[in-house]
Amino acid sequence: MTNRKPVVYINDERCRNSYSCVRVCPVNAIEVKPQKEHPYILPNRCIGCGLCYVACTPHAIEFRDSLEHVKKLLSSGRKTVALIEPSIASEFDDITDYRKFVAMIRSLGFDYVHEDSFGVDLIAAAYAKLFLKAEGKYLITANCPSIVKLVEKFHPELVSNLAPLVSPIIATAMVVKKLYGPEVATVQIGPCIDAKDEAFIYESDNLIEGVLTFVELRELLTNSKFRKDS
Numbered sequence: 001m002t003n004r005k006p007v008v009y010i011n012d013e014r015c016r017n018s019y020s021c022v023r024v025c026p027v028n029a030i031e032v033k034p035q036k037e038h039p040y041i042l043p044n045r046c047i048g049c050g051l052c053y054v055a056c057t058p059h060a061i062e063f064r065d066s067l068e069h070v071k072k073l074l075s076s077g078r079k080t081v082a083l084i085e086p087s088i089a090s091e092f093d094d095i096t097d098y099r100k101f102v103a104m105i106r107s108l109g110f111d112y113v114h115e116d117s118f119g120v121d122l123i124a125a126a127y128a129k130l131f132l133k134a135e136g137k138y139l140i141t142a143n144c145p146s147i148v149k150l151v152e153k154f155h156p157e158l159v160s161n162l163a164p165l166v167s168p169i170i171a172t173a174m175v176v177k178k179l180y181g182p183e184v185a186t187v188q189i190g191p192c193i194d195a196k197d198e199a200f201i202y203e204s205d206n207l208i209e210g211v212l213t214f215v216e217l218r219e220l221l222t223n224s225k226f227r228k229d230s
């Protein structure tokens with residue numbers, strides 16, 4: 001895993017003090033103080049939702065970079081497995097034939113490519129069983145790590161209402177480890193910034209050793225030998 005910087009932070013050199021991040025943050029996690037030149041994200045309040053990342057036009061909001069770590073995994077000689085969120089098709093709408101995705105990702109050095117939708121099916125079945133046994137108790141789905149953080153940080157009285165189930169990406173990683181063995185290195189690739197923190201929760205089990213956002217995947221592909229027309 002990469003060193004543990006905050007999952008989202010502000011690059012002061014790019015910040016133009018537009019405060020668009022402050023306006024969109026749903027949990028008031030961005031501090032503005034007269035004695036400080038730029039706003040500052042409070043890690044203990046941030047839930048990693050990424051809204052500020054999208055809102056900041058000078059691109060001053062950055063997230064924890066995992067590229068170098070993943071590149072090291074890919075050149076480590078270990079078998080590597082990419083776990084891909086199905087929304088890759090909408091992110092890379094320039095790739096019109098979805099069958100190219102597997103070849104694209106394998107061209108980076110991954111040995112196997114799996115879709116997280118397998119984990120979605122597993123977890124959907126587990127939720128169906130859970131709801132049948134809920135007996136009137138309200139349950140909050142725990143698929144989104146930002147929602148889990150929101151409950152834990154701001155509504156601790158609701159923690160017991162969080163569904164006691166792992167997310168689809170963690171379920172997929174568990175299956176992949178069973179399939180190929182505990183020694184394979186798994187890398188989650190998707191749109192979610194906060195999946196980087198979610199992976200840390202399972203660090204001791206080595207379930208997910210790297211998390212790339214689609215932004216990072218695009219950078220990796222751009223700088224690799226892969227070309228769209230190859």
Ligand code: SF4
Pocket residue numbers: 008024025026027028029030041045046047048049050051052053
């Ligand atoms: S990632 Fe979300 S919670 Fe964190 S500072 Fe940005 S908008 Fe606020």
